[in-house]
Amino acid sequence: MSRRDRGSVWRFLLPVGFLAFTAATVAAVLFKDWMPPVASEHGKGVDGMITYILCAAGLIFVAGHLLLAKFIFTSGADDAPAYKPIGNKAEMLFTIGPTIFILLISEIGVLFIGNPIWGQVFKEDPEDFQIEVIAKQFEWIAHYPGRDGKFGPFRMEKYDEVDNIAALWKKDKESRDDLVVRGKLILPAGKACQIRIKSFDVLHSFNIPAFRTKQDAVPGIYTKTRFVATTPGDYEIACAEICGVNHYKMKAKVQVLPLEKYMKWLEEEPGFFE
Amino acid sequence: MKTMVSAGVSLVLAVLLMAGCRTSARSMGAPEAAPGQPGGAAGSVHEIADGATLSGTVKFEGDAPRVRKNSAEADGVCHKAHPEGVPSESMLVGKDGGLANVVVWLKGGVNGTFEAPKTPALLNQEGCVYKPHVVTLMVGQTLEIKNSDGTAHNVHTLSKLNPEMNFAQPAPGSENKTFGSPEIFKVKCDIHGWMSAVVGVFKHPFFAVSDADGKFEIKGLPDGEYVVEAWHEKLGKQEGKVKISGGAAQTLDFSFSDEE
Amino acid sequence: MSGEAAAGHGHAAHGEWECEPTPFKASWPKVMMWWFLIGDAVLFGSLLVAYGFNRVAAPAWLPQDKVFSMNFITVMTFTLITSSATMATAVAASRAGDRKNACLFTMLTAVGGIAFLGMQVYEWWHMIGHHGARLTVGPKLEGFPDVPAFSAYFFMITGFHGSHVLSGVFILLYTGFNALRGRNGPEGVELAGLYWHFVDLVWVFVFGTYYLI
């Protein structure tokens, strides 16, 4: 056992390894955009928040690893005279300084950048379009209130896997003109939509990565999320909460239409019981 | 302690409840063994080559309901097969109000045991639809469940008397299954919710499925008095009686209506 | 945790292995008992919080005073609290070296516990027999909907508490017997007392949250 390996290769190997790791990570952040293209208004804010933390945390990450490498590389030989204390002031500065710095940047981030965007996602605005999304093993169903602007109530006794997936009843007045689209969510561009999410069986999570939107579907209650889709095009809903064996297959299309086209579609599509 | 006791008590309750479910399921859709089969006990295998023919029509009273189409856009493969959506097969009304996909079978009065055919019955998943929509086979007969699509399916049998099966089937794939108890149950795909089929398993070969016009035909019936049941996945079931003597053909008609 | 006062090292102690003084000067069985009770308190706390969570979320709840006889519950509570007093007497007696009284009052406490259990059995019988409540079926009450959660929480919480009382009674009987024979020092009675007081305290919370609010 060679304990006093003063000229140990590790004195070089470890710092080089840590620095290479740091450099590779930083390069991966700088030279490739890992996030899916963003297509919603608050999504830009989420990306801004992430960029802010990336910069702030990246600074700590790099500084920490540089120090680690430096300390290892410059550590004295073991047979040199014994350790001399650094001095209380320097130690205090070294410990308290970064602590306060990290606390400040993280709290500033969450208070001034994060929370306003968080507020946008959960804002209640009567002007918003209301759309309901139903999650069940292993499908997404979009439910629109139709021309009367009212969602038909769920009548779980009427549920049918093939013919009445949204569990509506034709004798309910509000249900007659409701639209039910299976496996596809059609959205207007440039208009805020509030999605109320409902699960029929287990937990699911309504996730549109391109919108930076994620909200669990919880049986028994409605959960809500809100976004403004910015760019017409096709996107995807994924399920982000394990919901059974075919969790990975639980996906649906998101189709963002220009506002006029969307309104036209709403007008023309016949209601569920029409 | 008491939680354990109450848990135990409720466990017993739950078991009783489940037992209750089982019996009700039996009375709802599952074929029962014919009461008292004295003669056939020796395991004699009946020849069904000759015998009487029972035929008839199943009608739907009222307006033919609209056939719903389910969008298959969540899955590219299914969407390609059905760009306009997959039509529902749960309630198909043909000309003159003939109701398709009704399982007609002899519920009571059949004696003896019957050998299952060697040829397998086929349930094919093609274009994200089960073909055929209703499969009938005998106890012990092989059911070949095939995936002819370019996407994975999940076969989930909602059976009560037979063990419930729920397995993923990659594409392409084929599985052979047999069933030990007579029962009519649904099969669904957990991934593509619009996919639904009916499997009928019987102890004897006297069953039929009504065609697009609602017509059915059961062949090779020996003489006797029979209880005939017509079973539809959404409209429930109807019973009729028929007496066959001297090998003469008989007819029996059923009619269903939607209460709502 | 500021008990690291270096005082008292010189004290001669019996036994061969001297230790640093403990915060609060509690012996290790007492420390373990205390932490066990704290953990158990969190367990009861979790059940009661769960009950509160469901209760707030529930669309309807049953009026407790119509399901239970409040006077009866008060008597139950009173019995248990009285048994706490006899327990305290037992602890004091055992500290004073009075074996007989230590045993007597421990046994009295156990009797109180058994009385409480008896009343709880009646309470369950009343719920099951009279109100037709089951773990999955709420007590039937005219003019009120079926609230299964009412029963579920009743059986779970009181059952769990009852199991504590039951085990407490066994511990008390054992301790009282040992106290008479002088097999355990004052600490045995004290530990049993700690547990018993805890069980009583939990009942006060159960009484307050489940029966009163």
Added chain:
Amino acid sequence: MALTHSHGTDAAHGHDHPSGFWSKYIFSFDHKVIGVQYLILACIMGLIGAGLSVWFRTQLAWPGKAGMSPENYVMAVTMHGTIMIFFVVSLSLSSGLGNFCIPLQIGARDMAYPLLNMLSFWTIVPGAAIMVASFFVEGGGAAGGWTSYPPLSALPKAAPGSGTGQTLWLLAMAIFVVSFTLGGLNYVATILNLRARGMTLMRMPITIWTYFISAVLGLLSFPALTAAAIMLLLDRHGGTSFFLPSKLILSGQLQTNTGGTPLLFQHLFWFLGHPEVYILVLPAVGIAFDVLAANARRPVMGYKASVFALWAIAFLGMIVWGHHMFISGMNPYLGKYFSISTLIITAPFALLGVCLLGTLWRARIRFNTPMLFALGLISAVGTGGIGGLFLATATADLHFHDTYFVVGHFHLMIGVTSLMGTFAGIYYWFPKMFGRTMNETLGKLHFVGTMVGTFVVFTVQHFQGMGGMTRRYYEYVNEYVKPAAALNPLVTIFAFIAFGSQLIFLVNFFWSMFAGAKASKNPWEATTLEWTAESPAGHGNWNEPPVVRGDPYRYGEGADGKGWKLQTDA
């Protein structure tokens, strides 16, 4: 006043040195033997848990080539998580090394209640067996994820493994909780009551502080899981609806449950789940402090500050569980609260990290295997901690929740950090366990493989998470995720490397047990109390009670010129 170490009924305690094989190695009361038993059990469970991860990593990299069905996949993921967290990291780090080093480091003969200690171990053995067995029952093992959220875990029809497998899973967890609670009681009582003379609280090594704090955290948080498990079992088998709301549709059939709420389970679960993270991480950090000090030949920087930071982390850790539930349907205002309060933890955690780092300032490093692992831990805890900043911010969590970013983050924290601490501890205390040293060459090979393997795997997973790659997916069929999922083969190859190097460790561990180089009493020239005992220490640890006369880290102030002083030295 000085209290005596009175052990009531435990006659086997103290001077008796049991001689029979059974009482010496199997049903031993000796905390050191029990600690090693825990370690060996953790090794076995670790092979199973890590083996599962290799299996499903293969599936992820080359879909369909691993002979794994989607059913197998969800079960493997669930069992991997459960086994790794509760039966590998908890057992090796908290129970194994904790049992071994607590009495030795505070100068006690044994645990406060050795019989209970032995019972804790023999309680967990059937627990582990049941957990493994649950994989092989009809329908397979639990498949609801290690979090076992109802309704998925409450309704047997919701998932194939939600039948008997889930019940056995709950049973095994209940057994684990019982064992862990008994162990925790022993830790707390031992640390509070059985410290040797002069071992005041502020003279305890940081390792002991971390074990004390994690035991307290465990005692305060595990009961919440117990409550959740009781209620879930009643829901599963009693027909109650604590977590099951009305009118669920399952397999096209209306369920009869009424009135429960699934969110309740999540709150109870994470009230345990979050402190559990600190239960696993803090002892690793504590061990790293000890190893760093000994091999950097200097006192740890900011001992008092670190102890303060540990308590702050423990306290804050109890009140921030909701940050696992930002998007669970919880009230959004609570989301804001949990976000702000979670980020306050960065302060004590940063303090701890800076103290770790500062311990290398003006150090004279000996690059032996335990030290390498301790150094690796500094990087892991920093890198992982920084990922926490993203996840603690509710807004960023909208994108990162349940993606591979989370997977990478918590694996760096409770996987890599904990295991690096465990390995550092095992290599460090191995001489005290068996009187022999582990092979350094194999140890360094193990270090390189672990370091390179795990860091590549979990750092790349952060980037996959940024690409929105959702966790617990059998196969990535979505279009948007294709670029991120393309990295899966790379991750898997490095996962193989990481797994392979653990095999080196196992070989080294069992080989060195019998054939390693003989070690002296204090091979590392360390200062803490355990190095005054014999290697290996007998039952009872010391013949004469040690008396502590100084701080735990007395490096660089030695009057006798050797540069260090034992805690017992004047």
